[in-house]
Structure formats: structure tokens, C-alpha cells
Amino acid sequence: MAFSRLLLKIQAVGLLLATSLSALASDFLVTTDWVEKNLNNPKVRLIEVSVNTGLYERGHIPGAVNFPWHTEFVDTVRRDIVSLERFQQALRKAGVNQDTTIVLYGDNNNWFAAWGAWIFDVYQVKNVKLLDGGRKKWEAESRPLSPLASTYSAGNISLSKANYxxxxxxxxxxxxAEKKNNAVLVDIRSPDEYNGKVFAPAGVDELSVRAGHIPSAVNIPWSKAVAADGTFKPVAELKQLYAEAGIDGTKPIIVYCRIGERSSHTWFALKKLLGYNVKNYDGSWTEYGNAVGVPITNLAGTVWGGK
Structure with missing residues (x-):
């Protein structure tokens, strides 16, 4: 009898945890159905953040505004994220008010949309959600697209400070890397990038002069977190995926990739959906791999300019 009661308590705790995690996920993700039902909701603002910024002009979710990642989310003079003042100005121009619910979406499984979500979080903007599945799922379901740019009256949102x-x-x-901090590093790039076989994915411009990864980092490619339709896998599956690599939320986590956008996708999964303590290293491999005097692990032994 005592064992049965204990088993029931364990099952109840597991159910409570699963329920709380599901609720946490729903706080930060919206479905394509939800978005379509709220296309005309004046308190909802859709913002497209795509890798290919020209997709917006070809067709976007009706009512959405376009935030090109290389101008609206970055400092255009120095390598840094956009300043609080410029970001506030962009949000007001998009008609964002203090009580607006913001929904971000984009191409490539929401890479840069997730990076946008990270920047929104840095500037402590409330009510920000990601369209689960992004453009990929929206288009696959033959939902409406519009080529018409959307304009709105100036919003009144006010940003006070950043959470660095x-x-x-x-x-x-x-x-x-030097074992002076007990955080765990998660490299979310492809295995070939992590092992040092390649410096970067084919066709990209941002490179490092060294290949490999930061010592002690574990490799969990960002793509393992998504289903075939581009949506995040269920919370229970995500938790198991990272736990199998020793990432269970008991230690602080730092995620990185090449320039910080793919790692933002994993940051979103770990921070928003699982509730772990996570930082995004947006300097990522293009900074670390080009830095002087830092250790690297290069399993493939690839050398810049070598065969």
C-alpha cells in the first residue's frame, strides 16, 4: 500500500510538471490557426524577421510589418545589437503599443525570428510570441499572403532598460573553456562545423580563420529541436533531447553558433519552453574563432588555407 501511494504521488508530480511545462510553452508560442483568427485584431502586431529579407515583398502574412534583421536588430556602425533608443523608435513606427501582443515569424524555421525574440527579451518587451513553424508552416497550409506593405499609426511603447x-x-x-565557470556550453551548429571539418556552412560569408569548437562544448544541432513541419517538438521530447546530452537545467547554459541566429532558436527552446537559465553568445564562432589567445578544440585538424 505504501509503495502504491508513493507511485501515485510520483505520477501526480510528473503530471503537474508536464502540465506546467506545457503552459509555459503556450505562453510563448502561437499556432497558425491562432494567427489567422487574429489577423484583424488591433492589439496584435505581426512582425516578419526572415533570413531572406526580400521574401516580405513577395508575400507576407496580411497585416505584418517587415523588420530586416541587418538594419532593425543591429547597430549598423559597430558589431552590436540595436540600441534601446533605435529599437523603441522602430517599434513605435510599427504601431506597437504598451499592451500590444507581438508575434514574430520568419523563414528558415524561424532562425532570425527567434533571434528577434531574444532581442525583444533583452529589452524586456512583454507579450512577445513566436509563430510555431513560421513561414514554412503558414505557406504549407496555403494560408493567405499579401504583397501589400502594412503601415500603422505611431505606437506608444516605452522601453526602460536592457537585461544583459x-x-x-x-x-x-x-x-x-578554461574551467573557471561552471556553466555548460551548447554548440548548436552542424557536426561538421563542430568537429572542424568545415569553417562554416556552404555559401556563407561570415567566416573564422580557425575551425572547431569551444573546449567543453557539447554539440546539439538546432535542427534536432524541430519537427518536419518546422514546429518545435513537444516539451517532453525537448527535455529528453537535452537531458541525454547532460543539459538538464541544473547549471547555467550558454548557447552559440556562428553569428548568433541559430543559437537563438535553441535559446528559445531552452529558455522559453523549458524554463532553463540560458544566455545567448551572439558573438559566437565568428568572434571566438577569430580571437587571439583563446583555446579551441579541432577534432578534424582542418587548417585555414590548408588542403
Whole structure:
């Protein structure tokens, strides 16, 4: 009898945990059905953030505004994220008010949309959600697209300060590499990038002069977190995926990729859907792999300019 009661308690705790995690996920994700039902909701603002910024002109979710990632989310003079003042100005121009619910979406399984979500979080903007599946799922379901740009009356949103605790810098990851910090590093790039076989995915411009990964980092490619339709896998599956690599939320986590956008996708899964303590290292491999005096692990032994 005592064992049966204990088993029931364990099952009840598991159910409570699963329910709370599901609720957490629903706080930050919306479905394509939800978006279509809210296309005319004045308190909802859709923002497209695609890798290919020209997709917006060809057709976008009706009512959405376009935030080109290379102008609206970055400082165009120095390598940094957009300033609070410029970001606030862009949001007001998009008609975002203090009580607006913001839904981000984009191509490539929401890579840059997730990066946008990270920046929104850095500037502590409330009510920000990601369209689960992004453009891929929206288009696959033959939902409406419009070529007409959307304009709105100026919004009144006010940003007060940034939360830089969500951002890792080079000294932070170097401390982990040198075993001076107990955080865990998650490299979300492809196995070939992680092992040093290639410097970057084919066809990209941002390169590092060294190949490999940050010492002690574990490799969990971002793509393992998504289903075939581009949506995030269920919370229970995500939890198991990362736990199998030793990432269970008991230690602080730093995620990185090449320039910070793919790692934002994993940051979203770990931070928003699982509730773990996670920082995004947006300098990523293009900073770390080009830095002088830092250790690397290069399993393939590839050398810049070598055969």
C-alpha cells in the first residue's frame, strides 16, 4: 500500500510538471490557426524577421510589418545589437503599443525570428510570441499572403532598460573553456562545423580563420529541436533531447553558433519552453574563432588555407 501511494504521488508530480511545462510553452508560442483568427485584431502586431529579407515583398502574412534583421536588430556602425533608443523608435513606427501582443515569424524555421525574440527579451518587451513553424508552416497550409506593405499609426511603447544577463560575451565563454565557470556550453551548429571539418556552412560569408569548437562544448544541432513541419517538438521530447546530452537545467547554459541566429532558436527552446537559465553568445564562432589567445578544440585538424 505504501509503495502504491508513493507511485501515485510520483505520477501526480510528473503530471503537474508536464502540465506546467506545457503552459509555459503556450505562453510563448502561437499556432497558425491562432494567427489567422487574429489577423484583424488591433492589439496584435505581426512582425516578419526572415533570413531572406526580400521574401516580405513577395508575400507576407496580411497585416505584418517587415523588420530586416541587418538594419532593425543591429547597430549598423559597430558589431552590436540595436540600441534601446533605435529599437523603441522602430517599434513605435510599427504601431506597437504598451499592451500590444507581438508575434514574430520568419523563414528558415524561424532562425532570425527567434533571434528577434531574444532581442525583444533583452529589452524586456512583454507579450512577445513566436509563430510555431513560421513561414514554412503558414505557406504549407496555403494560408493567405499579401504583397501589400502594412503601415500603422505611431505606437506608444516605452522601453526602460536592457537585461544583459541574457547575453554572453567572449570573457564568459572563455571562462567556461578554461574551467573557471561552471556553466555548460551548447554548440548548436552542424557536426561538421563542430568537429572542424568545415569553417562554416556552404555559401556563407561570415567566416573564422580557425575551425572547431569551444573546449567543453557539447554539440546539439538546432535542427534536432524541430519537427518536419518546422514546429518545435513537444516539451517532453525537448527535455529528453537535452537531458541525454547532460543539459538538464541544473547549471547555467550558454548557447552559440556562428553569428548568433541559430543559437537563438535553441535559446528559445531552452529558455522559453523549458524554463532553463540560458544566455545567448551572439558573438559566437565568428568572434571566438577569430580571437587571439583563446583555446579551441579541432577534432578534424582542418587548417585555414590548408588542403
Amino acid at each position: 544577463s541574457l547575453r554572453a560575451r567572449l570573457p564568459d565563454v572563455l571562462a567556461v
